[in-house]
Amino acid sequence: MLIQTIKARKATKAIFLVCGLGISSWAPMVPYAKDRLNLNNADLGLLLLLLGAGAIAMMPVSGILAHRYGTRIVIRYSAIIMALTLPLLLLINSPIWMGLALFILGGTVGTVDVAMNAHGVQVQNSSEKPIMSSLHGLFSVGGLFGALGLGFLMKLGLSPIAAAISIAFLLILIVSWNYRFLFDVHTEKELIRKFSSETEQVNLKGISWLKGSIIFLGFMCFSVFLSEGAMLDWSAVFLDENKGINPEMAGIGYAAFSIAMATMRLLGDKIVSHLSGKTVVIGGSIIAASGIFLAILTPWIATSLLGFVLLGIGAANIVPVFFSEGGRIKNVPATIAIPAISTMGYAGQLAGPALLGFIAYQFSLNIAFAFIGALMLIVAITYGLRK
Structure with a gap:
């Protein structure tokens, strides 16, 4: 079992890397799609x-499928569909078909995300040592390479569509190679039976997402995840339109953010163990807000990138604190609290940027980014005042 667990841990790390690569590859494509389809910010x-x-719709479905067929089956097919969708985003010329493609991309990313986190928990249980922070760190590493990959391949002489196809092929190759090392459904069920806690065996009747603690932590996660979504969907447009960076290099903003977040997440276990959760949340939120306001106010690209780095540093380890607190809510099993908080959080990451688009259309993209900074300050204040 030890050798199987070691192989599964390495394979799970590869899947987190793939998910980060897949979703972040969309970031440098955004300006191309915006120009090709002649869209305003609201569109x-x-x-x-x-x-x-798409992501939010598929997250609950992913849990059902993973329970029935095992997480590795869900990971394999959803990741392949995610990869095959990427090149289409540089080919589609109809806003309606682009919307459908983005819905599919979001759905596959949401499905992979839920399945890989569920698999990661089982690997962590089998390893009997914490690995989740490092897994999420690799997701951020994937985000870095995804944001830079398209532009790098184009610099080498590939067309945008050829670059996207190359990235898609790489994702399929990684998933296909590591699939055999992931736990199968029978192993997962054995681990669930072995490591189920008494709190997970309680009667779930009457337990609701509407519990105050869950709503509070869900809103906190929504705010922090929204900043990540903003970097994915709007950082390239922000640097292109507001700072005058070349379109093929616009993905560098998300790359800077991802480097900072990946580094801090890889160090996250040590940081949280030396500081209180409250300090991590309050301090991190203030640093993140400062980074956003710096990116808005500075006229220079370099200092804008520094602002994105500060956002990544500040936001990196806030959500793990919320998840840990969610697992300790009185009379609510972690199996209820964590998925509820996660879904609200990912709504911020994946749906929140749409709100920023409408704010940018009505006012400006600077005002939309300032809204993110204000949310991070609200997180610091409300969490600090909470007993």
């Missing part, structure tokens, strides 16, 4: 809403 925001809608 683009509506399309991005479909990306989030």
